[in-house]
Amino acid sequence: xxxxxxxxxxxxxxxxxxxxxxxxxxxxxxxxxxxxxxxxxxxxxxxxxxxxxxxxxxxxxxxxxxxxxxxxxxxxxxxxxxxxxxxxxxxxxxxxxxxxxxxxxxxxxxxxxxxxxxxxxxxxxxxxxxxxxxxxxxxxxxxxxxxxxxxxxxxxxxxxxxxxxxxxxxxxxxxxxxxxxxxxxxxxxxxxxxxxxxxxxxxxxxxxxxxxxxxxxxxxxxxxxxxxxxxxxxxxxxxxxxxxxxxxxxxxxxxxxxxxxxxxxxxxxxxxxxxxxxxxxxxxxxxxxxxxxxxxxxxxxxxxxxxxxxxxxxxxxxxxxxxxxxxxxxxxxxxxxxxxxxxxxxxxxxxxxxxxxxxxxxxxxxxxxxxxxxxxxxxxxxxxxxxxxxxxxxxxxxxxxxxxxxxxxxxxxxxxxxxxxxxxxxxxxxxxxxxxxxxxxxxxxxxxxxxxxxxxxxxxxxxxxxxxxxxxxxxxxxxxxxxxxxxx
Amino acid sequence: xxxxxxxxxxxxxxxxxxxxxxxxxxxxxxxxxxxxxxxxxxxxxxxxxxxxxxxxxxxxxxxxxxxxxxxxxxxxxxxxxxxxxxxxxxxxxxxxxxxxxxxxxxxxxxxxxxxxxxxxxxxxxxxxxxxxxxxxxxxxxxxxxxxxxxxxxxxxxxxxxxxxxxxxxxxxxxxxxxxxxxxxxxxxxxxxxxxxxxxxxxxxxxxxxxxxxxxxxxxxxxxxxxxxxxxxxxxxxxxxxxxxxxxxxxxxxxxxxxxxxxxxxxxxxxxxxxxxxxxxxxxxxxxxxxxxxxxxxxxxxxxxxxxxxxxxxxxxxxxxxxxxxxxxxxxxxxxxxxxxxxxxxxxxxxxxxxxxxxxxxxxxxxxxxxxxxxxxxxxxxxxxxxxxxxxxxxxxxxxxxxxxxxxxxxxxxxxxxxxxxxxxxxxxxxxxxxxxxxxxxxxxxxxxxxxxxxxxxxxxxxxxxxxxxxxxxxx
Numbered sequence: 001x002x003x004x005x006x007x008x009x010x011x012x013x014x015x016x017x018x019x020x021x022x023x024x025x026x027x028x029x030x031x032x033x034x035x036x037x038x039x040x041x042x043x044x045x046x047x048x049x050x051x052x053x054x055x056x057x058x059x060x061x062x063x064x065x066x067x068x069x070x071x072x073x074x075x076x077x078x079x080x081x082x083x084x085x086x087x088x089x090x091x092x093x094x095x096x097x098x099x100x101x102x103x104x105x106x107x108x109x110x111x112x113x114x115x116x117x118x119x120x121x122x123x124x125x126x127x128x129x130x131x132x133x134x135x136x137x138x139x140x141x142x143x144x145x146x147x148x149x150x151x152x153x154x155x156x157x158x159x160x161x162x163x164x165x166x167x168x169x170x171x172x173x174x175x176x177x178x179x180x181x182x183x184x185x186x187x188x189x190x191x192x193x194x195x196x197x198x199x200x201x202x203x204x205x206x207x208x209x210x211x212x213x214x215x216x217x218x219x220x221x222x223x224x225x226x227x228x229x230x231x232x233x234x235x236x237x238x239x240x241x242x243x244x245x246x247x248x249x250x251x252x253x254x255x256x257x258x259x260x261x262x263x264x265x266x267x268x269x270x271x272x273x274x275x276x277x278x279x280x281x282x283x284x285x286x287x288x289x290x291x292x293x294x295x296x297x298x299x300x301x302x303x304x305x306x307x308x309x310x311x312x313x314x315x316x317x318x319x320x321x322x323x324x325x326x327x328x329x330x331x332x333x334x335x336x337x338x339x340x341x342x343x344x345x346x347x348x349x350x351x352x353x354x355x356x357x358x359x360x361x362x363x364x365x366x367x368x369x370x371x372x373x374x375x376x377x378x379x380x381x382x383x384x385x386x387x388x389x390x391x392x393x394x395x396x397x398x399x400x401x402x403x404x405x406x407x408x409x410x411x412x413x414x415x416x417x418x419x420x421x422x423x424x425x426x427x428x429x430x431x432x433x434x435x436x437x438x439x440x441x442x443x444x445x446x447x448x449x450x451x452x453x454x455x456x457x458x459x460x461x462x463x464x465x466x467x468x469x470x471x472x473x474x475x476x477x478x479x480x481x482x483x484x485x486x487x488x
Numbered sequence: 489x490x491x492x493x494x495x496x497x498x499x500x501x502x503x504x505x506x507x508x509x510x511x512x513x514x515x516x517x518x519x520x521x522x523x524x525x526x527x528x529x530x531x532x533x534x535x536x537x538x539x540x541x542x543x544x545x546x547x548x549x550x551x552x553x554x555x556x557x558x559x560x561x562x563x564x565x566x567x568x569x570x571x572x573x574x575x576x577x578x579x580x581x582x583x584x585x586x587x588x589x590x591x592x593x594x595x596x597x598x599x600x601x602x603x604x605x606x607x608x609x610x611x612x613x614x615x616x617x618x619x620x621x622x623x624x625x626x627x628x629x630x631x632x633x634x635x636x637x638x639x640x641x642x643x644x645x646x647x648x649x650x651x652x653x654x655x656x657x658x659x660x661x662x663x664x665x666x667x668x669x670x671x672x673x674x675x676x677x678x679x680x681x682x683x684x685x686x687x688x689x690x691x692x693x694x695x696x697x698x699x700x701x702x703x704x705x706x707x708x709x710x711x712x713x714x715x716x717x718x719x720x721x722x723x724x725x726x727x728x729x730x731x732x733x734x735x736x737x738x739x740x741x742x743x744x745x746x747x748x749x750x751x752x753x754x755x756x757x758x759x760x761x762x763x764x765x766x767x768x769x770x771x772x773x774x775x776x777x778x779x780x781x782x783x784x785x786x787x788x789x790x791x792x793x794x795x796x797x798x799x800x801x802x803x804x805x806x807x808x809x810x811x812x813x814x815x816x817x818x819x820x821x822x823x824x825x826x827x828x829x830x831x832x833x834x835x836x837x838x839x840x841x842x843x844x845x846x847x848x849x850x851x852x853x854x855x856x857x858x859x860x861x862x863x864x865x866x867x868x869x870x871x872x873x874x875x876x877x878x879x880x881x882x883x884x885x886x887x888x889x890x891x892x893x894x895x896x897x898x899x900x901x902x903x904x905x906x907x908x909x910x911x912x913x914x915x916x917x918x919x920x921x922x923x924x925x926x927x928x929x930x931x932x933x934x935x936x937x938x939x940x941x942x943x944x945x946x947x948x949x950x951x952x953x954x955x956x957x958x959x960x961x962x963x
Contacts, residue, residue, distance in 0.1 A: 011767060011885045011886055014882075014902065017763075024909075024913065025871055025909065025916065026868065028917060029868070029916055033831060033833060033863070040826050040829035041829050043807070045822065048845060
């Protein structure tokens with residue numbers, strides 16, 4: 001027993017090893033729960049986050065105080081079933097909240113608030129741990145005007161396309177309709193098999209019902225509504241006035257190209273005078289003068305104004321929008337084509353509505369949003385959304401001139417079918433040809449605002465893949481929505 | 489003279505007798521008076537432990553089903569009564585035993601039952617179907633066996649006599665699962681024996697038998713293991729003929745690794761042996777030799793045995809989709825990490841998380857379940873309890889008088905520490921994941937019985953080390 005007392009040195013060393021083993025466990029536990037937790041919780045394979053957001057009572061989506069999406073208690077694993085009370089009418093706004101196909105729309109963009117896991121709801125979560133009450137999500141009040149939404153839905157009818165209406169002074173989105181659409185209730189089912197079937201069917205549908213055409217999708221050629229932006233750039237840059245004149249041929253061969261372009265009438269503009277003013281060219285929506293104007297202004301000037309109005313920016317409304325495109329590095333022919341909204345200029349209806357809203361609002365573009373407020377279960381307002389300025393691309397004076405030009409378009413121009421008795425409506429039509437058989441697959445536009453002296457609404461309407469003209473098809477739809485808002 | 493002489497002897501013997509009587513009654517008085525202090529401390533801690541475990545059961549029920557089920561609460565009350573029985577028994581047969589051991593394992597065992605029961609509730613299992621109810625029954629049985637050990641083994645030195653019986657017992661227990669009829673394999677590991685519907689994991693008991701054998705063998709032969717041998721690189725390496733035991737243990741560990749397909753158990757036995765031989769001989773060369781042997785074995789195994797390769801890949805790159813989705817991949821590991829992350833700092837609260845989503849949430853992964861519902865704070869508390877238990881075992885090593893008892897105490901404490909490290913380290917990605925039970929927490933009868941026997945032995949050893957110096961002074 002030589003080492004009787006001597007074992008203590010070895011014991012101390014082994015104790016240190018044991019201590020180190022435990023220190024390793026303490027450290028790894030801390031590392032996982034503190035530093036890695038956010039990544040782990042966000043991992044797509046972590047169904048916990050999903051289950052948690054399901055089993056908390058999700059806050060409702062409200063339109064004018066009435067729920068359009070609400071969670072009702074059910075007796076299964078998820079405790080609550082999401083129900084859309086007017087599913088198709090609001091689908092572009094609400095999106096869906098599904099078990100296995102993700103979340104879209106406001107449901108996806110504000111999931112943190114709705115499920116009660118946002119940072120500002122941390123104290124409520126902590127409170128619910130100690131009181132044992134199940135946590136509740138916050139309610140989201142939307143900016144949608146139910147009358148405008150219904151009017152837009154009804155007016156668009158069975159046609160594919162989109163309607164978006166803004167309050168030009170605040171950026172509040174008053175109506176957002178995209179057709180064809182879908183029933184989000186089908187995707188909110190807890191029967192994952194039926195959800196997958198419904199989802200795959202919607203995905204396979206060639207009319208793309210899942211896409212919110214107002215802010216995303218493949219984007220539209222803006223056609224003649226893009227002339228608004230080119231006109232604004234021409235006036236605001238100081239290089240042109242409304243009385244500036246342009247040569248007025250009936251056909252124009254593009255530089256370094258065999259392609260010739262013509263006006264929609266196939267003749268010269270405004271009855272065939274030798275020159276035409278900018279006012280006349282916009283009122284009658286002639287292509288050739290705008291091709292000349294674009295070439296004279298140059299790509300850089302137009303690009304600067306396009307950027308100012310929001311082209312190239314992805315916005316959170318709160319859903320992330322697709323950025324509208326003004327092409328770069330165009331040759332002279334491409335620049336001329338793009339100046340009346342052809343070639344590779346592409347825009348969302350929201351973008352076109354923002355151009356109009358900026359003009360109507362004295363040159364200030366407001367940040368568009370669907371969120372009026374986020375209200376916690378205890379009725380405190382978590383996020384009061386204040387109107388925010390997005391940009392000020394043109395001067396007040398330019399904006400005032402543009403308002404007059406657009407009112408002129410409606411009162412004596414090709415946008416006449418948007419006229420409303422007793423109200424000064426400003427507007428612009430567009431008819432974009434998207435290749436192929438031009439007369440059948442057209443993108444028909446109208447964008448406008450009213451009343452001119454105190455604008456309450458700015459709107460963009462697109463009707464896709466059909467024959468006809470923006471003035472005869474899209475303008476009457478916008479007229480009905482404007483009437484619905486103004487008659488309230 | 490004779491009368492005188494007789495009376496003389498009489499008086500001597502009677503005074504001797506009187507003397508003996510006083511020492512005897514003194515000893516009894518000593519026994520009844522002094523130690524009560526330790527046992528009273530234990531009683532206070534035990535009552536506190538009961539509050540924690542009963543509270544956990546009640547919270548689980550309120551959290552998961554919203555009502556109190558008095559039947560199950562009553563069952564766990566029976567366990568509390570049994571533990572009180574152990575406490576009372578200690579007052580008589582091991583009055584100076586360490587007062588921290590019993591309350592510590594009471595809390596661990598109780599938390600384990602609460603969590604197992606909570607997952608039963610999530611899976612809709614009740615009555616005998618519920619693992620939680622079976623765990624209560626096993627705990628009861630384990631406590632009774634521990635009581636039996638305390639009552640039969642009054643002096644730990646008798647175990648020294650049975651060291652070779654222990655060795656054979658340990659090896660037989662290890663090999664039992666490889667037998668044809670009764671051997672039983674679950675989740676790819678051949679670790680169980682099955683008789684009828686009854687399964688048992690004999691390896692858990694083997695660790696005690698091996699600890700007893702190592703302690704006995706090393707106390708006896710450490711002189712030859714430590715004194716002779718050639719010096720090489722500044723360290724004295726053992727003679728070839730003394731290498732026998734370490735090679736046998738190495739071979740046994742590899743057999744477990746290869747034939748029973750269990751990395752954790754293999755690591756556990758070998759680690760236990762290395763630490764005990766190091767403490768006994770003070771030769772670092774043994775540890776280096778042993779680690780080299782084990783690493784060599786493990787490297788070869790990780791290249792050739794697919795399940796070991798899978799564990800290593802899962803450890804190094806668990807979030808890789810290929811590793812995650814492959815069979816024997818990192819699915820379970822990652823799901824456990826999700827659970828821990830869900831618990832975070834402040835926890836979800838008992839009955840409020842989703843620990844049932846992780847495979848084996850009641851056994852191998854119970855620490856992830858507890859981490860989810862008790863948070864990092866709860867995880868730290870549990871680790872601290874283990875550290876307390878282990879340190880009480882090491883205390884025997886530091887304060888003990890006989891080397892066999894010291895080695896045995898350290899060995900038993902270290903085997904608990906190593907097992908905790910292997911399991912929790914595997915779950916939290918410190919080391920590759922291996923299947924072992926978390927002592928006292930995880931569902932499983934064999935593990936409970938083995939660990940409660942360890943408790944009984946540690947209590948017995950701690951009682952002896954406090955007794956010994958006083959006995960020496962008294963005589």
